[in-house]
Amino acid sequence: METVGDDFAEFFAARALRMRRVAFTVLGDWHLAEDAVQTAFVKLHRAWPRLRRESVDAYVRRAVVNTSLTMARKRGRETVVEASQLDAASHDTSTHVIFDVLRELSPSQRAVVALRFIDDLSVSTTAQILGISEGTVKSHTSRALQALRDSESLSTSTPGGAHE
Amino acid sequence: MSDEHLGLLVKQYVVRSEPMLLTTAEDVALASRRARLRGRIVMGASATVVAAIALAGGALVSSEPGRGGSDVADASQFSADSYASTFVQVVQAVAGRTSFTEPEVRAFDSQDNPIEGADRDKATVWRGTFQRSADHFLQVYAIHSESESEGQATAECDGALKTELLTSCVVTSRDGAVLVFSEGTVRRMGETWPAWNGSEGIPGADPDVWFMHRVTATEGDLQVAAFEVVRADSAAAARSLWELDEETLAALVTHESFGFPSPPAGRSGCGWVVPEKAELYSC
Numbered sequence: 001m002e003t004v005g006d007d008f009a010e011f012f013a014a015r016a017l018r019m020r021r022v023a024f025t026v027l028g029d030w031h032l033a034e035d036a037v038q039t040a041f042v043k044l045h046r047a048w049p050r051l052r053r054e055s056v057d058a059y060v061r062r063a064v065v066n067t068s069l070t071m072a073r074k075r076g077r078e079t080v081v082e083a084s085q086l087d088a089a090s091h092d093t094s095t096h097v098i099f100d101v102l103r104e105l106s107p108s109q110r111a112v113v114a115l116r117f118i119d120d121l122s123v124s125t126t127a128q129i130l131g132i133s134e135g136t137v138k139s140h141t142s143r144a145l146q147a148l149r150d151s152e153s154l155s156t157s158t159p160g161g162a163h164e
Numbered sequence: 165m166s167d168e169h170l171g172l173l174v175k176q177y178v179v180r181s182e183p184m185l186l187t188t189a190e191d192v193a194l195a196s197r198r199a200r201l202r203g204r205i206v207m208g209a210s211a212t213v214v215a216a217i218a219l220a221g222g223a224l225v226s227s228e229p230g231r232g233g234s235d236v237a238d239a240s241q242f243s244a245d246s247y248a249s250t251f252v253q254v255v256q257a258v259a260g261r262t263s264f265t266e267p268e269v270r271a272f273d274s275q276d277n278p279i280e281g282a283d284r285d286k287a288t289v290w291r292g293t294f295q296r297s298a299d300h301f302l303q304v305y306a307i308h309s310e311s312e313s314e315g316q317a318t319a320e321c322d323g324a325l326k327t328e329l330l331t332s333c334v335v336t337s338r339d340g341a342v343l344v345f346s347e348g349t350v351r352r353m354g355e356t357w358p359a360w361n362g363s364e365g366i367p368g369a370d371p372d373v374w375f376m377h378r379v380t381a382t383e384g385d386l387q388v389a390a391f392e393v394v395r396a397d398s399a400a401a402a403r404s405l406w407e408l409d410e411e412t413l414a415a416l417v418t419h420e421s422f423g424f425p426s427p428p429a430g431r432s433g434c435g436w437v438v439p440e441k442a443e444l445y446s447c
Contacts (some may be wrong), residue, residue, distance in 0.1 A: 114170070145167055
């Protein structure tokens with residue numbers, strides 16, 4: 001079995017799932033998201049000895065987002081998010097609406113959504129990781145939220161999937 | 165509909181369709197090493213090994229008893245304050261009260277988040293750092309971890325020597341505990357010292373390249389490790405600076421006072437983690 005440092009393994013255990021959710025939001029495909037996360041963590045593993053602990057989170061976020069964006073751009077927008085990726089149990093109205101809204105966004109816009117809502121980062125931190133201005137983060141966020149808000153069917157749903 | 169509400173819907177959309185994570189940390193390490201080997205062949209570069217060894221950190225929880233397992237008869241009797249106080253007293257009694265001062269003993273959950281206050285009785289890791297100078301530390305930690313046989317420890321030692329993570333590593337058994345004596349070059353990263361990769365910085369020139377010697381004792385599900393780290397120009401120079409010999413470190417890690425109750429299981433079946441961090445952890 002491959003020997004891996006406990007602190008790296010621990011960091012992987014703590015962050016991999018969340019980072020894969022970020023990648024999935026950008027790519028819309030769990031298999032691609034898994035590939036993106038593995039690629040990003042391999043980069044992290046190689047850089048691990050020279051990274052300071054406090055910079056590791058930012059490093060892996062950048063790696064995941066950059067890898068995901070590269071993969072998304074290579075494959076083109078039309079391949080992002082296929083209905084077959086969605087679990088049957090999740091085929092409620094809100095899921096389909098979010099699916100459609102995300103598909104209409106650019107990869108960079110989806111990266112903003114991923115970092116803001118999946119990774120719960122601030123506008124400032126999201127801007128730093130993506131290398132864009134805070135204004136751009138706000139405009140991307142606003143566009144995504146407005147698209148969701150404009151969806152009539154979503155306006156009646158509540159978090160948790162129940163309908164009022 | 166508020167922004168928060170919409171954000172929550174997006175998160176739920178992602179989480180609902182989420183399959184099991186297939187990639188493991190070991191897969192990543194293996195891919196990393198393969199990529200490095202490919203690069204080495206292309207570039208003809210000298211061998212460098214990149215990996216981090218755990219000189220501190222969290223671990224999985226086992227139900228097997230050890231000094232800190234069922235031997236601690238009643239977890240309700242455990243006092244985190246008393247344990248932290250005893251921790252310091254034992255280290256200073258064994259290592260010498262005047263040698264290592266400014267003790268800091270802290271509790272951590274199973275993913276290495278610091279725990280404060282009453283929740284410290286749910287700790288997976290207790291870690292004490294003692295300072296002799298700005299260039300010389302002693303760190304001792306006790307972890308509820310997986311149990312380890314002498315054979316497993318020997319295999320790990322062999323692997324670490326083969327990949328040059330350690331410069332020496334010897335396994336032995338003593339009073340039911342598996343003891344590992346090791347030495348290596350490390351790189352300071354905050355409060356931890358992962359293995360030096362052989363290329364990042366030069367010992368003696370780079371202030372973050374240090375040397376360590378360590379003894380680890382594993383008994384049941386409790387692992388106690390003590391390691392001394394110094395900043396020096398060379399391994400030989402570091403050896404002349406060790407304040408504690410191996411037998412003193414061994415006496416420290418086999419001291420009976422380091423046992424503490426196993427942590428309760430967290431929501432995901434791993435050891436307890438602080439509530440706001442729990443959702444990040446996956447076993």
